[in-house]
Amino acid sequence: MLRSIFRERLFDGHVIMISGGGSGIGRAIARELAVLGATVVICGRTLEKLEAVKAEIEAEGGKVHSIVCNIRDEEQVKQLFAQILEKCGRIDALVNNAGGQFLSPAEAITAKGWNAVIETNLTGAFFMCKAAQQVWMKEHGGAIVTIVADIWRGFPNMAHSGAARAGVVNLTQTLALEWAQYAIRINAVAPGLIDSSGLSKYPPEVQAMLAQLPRDIPAQRMGTEREVAAAVVFLLSPAAAFISGETLKVDGAGSLYRLQGYVIPEHTAWESYGEDS
Numbered sequence: 273m274l275r276s277i278f279r280e281r282l283f284d285g286h287v288i289m290i291s292g293g294g295s296g297i298g299r300a301i302a303r304e305l306a307v308l309g310a311t312v313v314i315c316g317r318t319l320e321k322l323e324a325v326k327a328e329i330e331a332e333g334g335k336v337h338s339i340v341c342n343i344r345d346e347e348q349v350k351q352l353f354a355q356i357l358e359k360c361g362r363i364d365a366l367v368n369n370a371g372g373q374f375l376s377p378a379e380a381i382t383a384k385g386w387n388a389v390i391e392t393n394l395t396g397a398f399f400m401c402k403a404a405q406q407v408w409m410k411e412h413g414g415a416i417v418t419i420v421a422d423i424w425r426g427f428p429n430m431a432h433s434g435a436a437r438a439g440v441v442n443l444t445q446t447l448a449l450e451w452a453q454y455a456i457r458i459n460a461v462a463p464g465l466i467d468s469s470g471l472s473k474y475p476p477e478v479q480a481m482l483a484q485l486p487r488d489i490p491a492q493r494m495g496t497e498r499e500v501a502a503a504v505v506f507l508l509s510p511a512a513a514f515i516s517g518e519t520l521k522v523d524g525a526g527s528l529y530r531l532q533g534y535v536i537p538e539h540t541a542w543e544s545y546g547e548d549s
């Protein structure tokens with residue numbers, strides 16, 4: 273049985289939506305919130321993954337619904353929130369965890385690849401925030417947390433995702449201002465290198481490189497999915513009642529140290545810069 277560091281029953285009676293809840297960090301967040309008494313709703317594109325997490329949460333005594341939804345499609349997002357209201361009668365909080373990207377140098381990203389990543393990580397998160405605000409939070413208040421990434425010194429080999437996540441950080445600030453009048457708090461969590469199930473999707477050579485990366489983190493290890501979940505729970509909880517528009521790094525101080533895994537190729541391209549002639 274999962275034991276949470278937070279007070280038992282902290283989210284009793286609350287309904288919390290978690291996108292991308294079928295694996296990795298989303299699954300960890302959903303399990304943690306369910307153990308704390310929330311009714312969790314997990315969405316994603318793959319029914320089997322959602323059903324597996326649903327069974328796991330139920331086995332831990334939690335209350336959970338799973339709904340298939342592609343967050344890139346605003347109609348599907350509207351339907352999702354209509355179904356949550358129908359099933360659960362309220363929607364107290366939203367965790368925008370769904371995301372995805374692929375490794376590529378910027379110059380090789382096609383329009384299709386670029387748009388897909390922007391739509392998932394930025395536009396999809398916006399659709400989710402907007403729907404939650406429209407159907408419930410505008411009238412009743414609420415809390416939103418979006419998962420971003422360690423993008424503070426650029427995001428080499430993932431330019432599309434870095435641009436989308438930076439967009440989300442600014443969107444978080446804007447919505448914190450526009451929606452303060454509705455008692456909606458909105459924050460983001462920026463995980464560093466996390467030992468999550470998502471890492472296994474990378475090819476073996478990338479995984480071998482990833483295994484070396486903890487050397488470049490002051491904490492000298494990867495973070496865990498549950499450490500990210502704990503930051504999300506904190507931001508959703510009354511402990512964060514005066515926090516809005518903030519992005520909380522969960523990275524073992526990694527963003528203060530070396531840029532993990534990216535080495536500038538040796539070159540002399542700047543030699544002629546700064547010459548007088």
Ligand code: ADE
Pocket residue numbers: 291292315316317341342343344370371372392396
């Ligand atoms: N997880 C990754 N991409 C997603 C999408 N487009 N919709 C829902 N969950 C996702």
